Amino acid sequence: RFQPASENTPGTNPAIRELLVDSIFEARLHAQFIAVTIHMGLEYADIPSNNQIRLGEACLTAGAHIVQFHHSHCLSGCAGNGRGVVLFGTGNYVFPLVTAFNVPKTKHTAAWIARYSKQESIITGLHMEPAIVDRCGLPRVISSISTDIKLEKINKLSKRMLAPYWRNFSRICDLLHPSFLFPTFRNCQAMLKNHGVWYVARSLLAGFKSQILR
Numbered sequence: 153r154f155q156p157a158s159e160n161t162p163g164t165n166p167a168i169r170e171l172l173v174d175s176i177f178e179a180r181l182h183a184q185f186i187a188v189t190i191h192m193g194l195e196y197a198d199i200p201s202n203n204q205i206r207l208g209e210a211c212l213t214a215g216a217h218i219v220q221f222h223h224s225h226c227l228s229g230c231a232g233n234g235r236g237v238v239l240f241g242t243g244n245y246v247f248p249l250v251t252a253f254n255v256p257k258t259k260h261t262a263a264w265i266a267r268y269s270k271q272e273s274i275i276t277g278l279h280m281e282p283a284i285v286d287r288c289g290l291p292r293v294i295s296s297i298s299t300d301i302k303l304e305k306i307n308k309l310s311k312r313m314l315a316p317y318w319r320n321f322s323r324i325c326d327l328l329h330p331s332f333l334f335p336t337f338r339n340c341q342a343m344l345k346n347h348g349v350w351y352v353a354r355s356l357l358a359g360f361k362s363q364i365l366r
Contacts, residue, residue, distance in 0.1 A: 167192050169210050176214040184273060186216045193223035193241065195335075196258065197326035199313050200228060200240040203362065208238035217275055218266060225258045227282075227302070229310030235274045239264060240313070244285055260302070261285050280306065327360075 157163030165171060167190050179186050188211050192204060200208075204221055211219045212233045219238040221228075228241025243261030260282065267277035282302040283291035294302070312318050326332060343352045 167207060169207060172207065173210055173214040176211060176216050180215050184270065185268060187218045187220070188216045189220045189222060191221075191223050193221045193228075194323070194326060194332075195224060196226055196329070196331050197224050197323065198226050198228045198241060198309055199319055199322040199326065201323060201362070202316070202319065204240060205231075205313070205319075208240070209233075212236045212238060217268065217273075227260050227262060227306060229306055229308075229313050230278065231310065231314070232275065232278075237266065237275050237278055243283075245289075245291075259285050261291050262302075263291075 155163045156165075165175065172188065172190075176186055176188065190207065192207075193200060200221065208219050208221075208231060212235065217236040219236070220242060221238075221240050222242060224241045225244040226241055227243045228239075230240060231238045242264055244258040245261055262283060263281040265279040265281070266275050267279075268274075269276045280303065282294055282299050284294050286292055312322070340352050340356070343355060
């Protein structure tokens with residue numbers, strides 16, 4: 153599902169650990185600051201998968217300063233290694249109405265501000281300004297009380313996602329939530345109509361393995 157870029161055409165880079173690490177090593181030969189952005193994550197899940205945790209750690213170890221995941225359309229926690237940071241969910245920016253269902257998590261976004269020391273080549277600080285996405289897709293400032301509540305939630309997520317058992321339990325809860333089940337049911341109906349029952353079964357099994365077991 154990816155096509156490498158050529159001299160004349162754009163392309164995509166798959167989220168494979170070895171390829172990401174090699175790309176970061178190569179980028180460090182030409183740049184001092186390295187940012188990695190990965191289109192990965194479960195929609196509306198504010199706890200990252202085991203695979204996301206491992207990829208984020210590998211990117212930081214390879215020399216990335218900021219690693220951002222941006223597929224969940226909601227806010228999540230963050231992690232760091234003293235040199236760089238991983239943002240597992242920066243909020244919903246592009247789609248004010250992600251689905252026909254009411255998904256409260258997609259109404260929240262934030263501006264993330266990272267302070268970078270060029271001399272030490274490390275991230276020295278991370279600040280977050282929560283906001284609400286209105287029906288036009290524009291971010292709106294929230295009250296100071298709501299900001300404190302949101303920051304406290306992000307801090308709790310950042311701590312809980314590092315515990316494997318809690319992380320897997322939270323992922324299962326997200327998979328069983330109506331905001332995920334209803335769109336998945338519609339997608340399965342379309343796949344069943346176009347490809348048959350075995351295709352649907354294989355897709356569901358592959359999805360479960362990638363989101364829970366990996």
